[in-house]
Amino acid sequence: MFQLLLFVISILAGGLGSILGIGGGMIIVPVLTLLLHVDIRYAIAASLISIVATSSGAAASFLKDHLTNIRVAVLLEVGTVFGAMTGFIISSQISSAYLYFVFGFFLIFSAVMMFRKRENQFAVTNHPWSEKLKLAGEFPDLQNGRITYNVANVPLGLFLMYFAGILSALLGIGSGILKVLAMDGAMKLPLKVSSATSNFMIGVTATASAGAYLLKGDVQPDVAAPVALGIIVGSWVGAKIMVGMKPEMIRKIFVVLLTIVSIQMIIKGFKSI
Amino acid sequence: MKNNIIELELFIAKFLRAGVIVSGFFMLIGWLGTLDLQHNIFISYQNYTHNSLLSTVSQYNVSSWPHLMIYLGLICLILLPLLRVLLTGLIFMKQRDFIMASLVLIVLAGLIISISLGIEI
Secondary structure: OHHHHHHHHHHHHHHHHHHHOOOOHHHHHHHHHHHOOOOHHHHHHHHHHHHHHHHHHHHHHHHHOOOOOHHHHHHHHHHHHHHHHHHHHHHHHOOHHHHHHHHHHHHHHHHHHOOOOOOOOOOOOOOHHHHHHOOOEEEEEOOOEEEEEOOOOHHHHHHHHHHHHHHHHHHOOOOHHHHHHHHHHHOOOOHHHHHHHHHHHHHHHHHHHHHHHHHHOOOOHHHHHHHHHHHHHHHHHHHHHOOOOOOHHHHHHHHHHHHHHHHHHHHHHHHHO | OHHHHHHHHHHHHHHHHHHHHHHHHHHHHHHHHHOOOOOOHHHHHOOOOOOOHHHHHHOOOHHHHHHHHHHHHHHHHHHHHHHHHHHHHHHHHHOOOHHHHHHHHHHHHHHHHHHHHHHHO
16 A cells, blocks of 8 residues: 555656656655655665656657757766765765755755746857867757857866765755756756756766665665656656646745755754764 | 767667666566555665665565566666766767767766775675
8 A cells, every 4th residue: 555655656756846847856755754754765765766767768858859968968977976976975974864954954955946047148158178078069949940059167067066966876866956057057058958968967877876775775676666667657747747837836835845844854854863 | 970969869869768668667567566555565664774785685585576576677777877878988989089988988987886886885
């Protein structure tokens, strides 16, 4: 019964994640720990597996739309993979209580970031690294045909990606919010390109730590299977129903829920000490 | 060059989608085999105990096939992004874009080192 319940919740998490443009990890880790009382280490490992699954599926769609900048993705994956490595080492050394605290504070940060208005800020000039690595690109646009863009502040973007990788491995999240912040905030990539490239990279980042957790024995099949299957189904359904949908109201409700859950995670952290 | 990139994008897209379906199929079969509608199986996961994958799998017998199926699906899933990175690297090599190929090699090495950390810690 509880396995079916987790499967259904994971479908909802995947669907909500698709509609709001966030990964399911931010929803599934609190569900597993606060509702089903699963240890946070197992929850994080299961969440990372579901991120690998959804990212691979979503990346396929974005690639078909020619929005992903593969060259930018490869460069930034250097930062996220080494960040994930660091995150895995940190998580192996700290107690579960600290994981609850960091997760709680990250949820508050995410709630604030969801209110941030994203705007296209095109870079006027290319960063020298972008020139050298030919990172500038173009993408199809319904109104303007094809739009070309430059890439700015490459070292800053790479640095932010390292932190995104640490948080991903530590908390079992995709860190999409940080990745998009680095790409459209620091590197001035167009919004569509940064979202698609972020999705393309999330799977590789999550794999760096999910594989380590799998070998370590933290990925429990009874927990990971319903979560991964549910999120795959949910994100597929979510992507279908989100066309023409205005997610603003859902976003506002979700931000309130996120704030409540973040407080509960911090309280659980105090209880775990 | 541009056509090569588009071909690469489409090939990777098909490969990723097929991979998710295959690994999802293994996990689904395994999960259906483990379904227990009477008990709350999550009680046994309320406290963390360290048991490596190898020691867990070595204790399995024939009746453990559902869990083995799930692990098979999980391994397929983990291999997907690894193969995707490898594929990207090979295409860059074919295009004689050695700087990007070197970056892909660094990512691949990072992934392998990171995953193998799970054996040690």
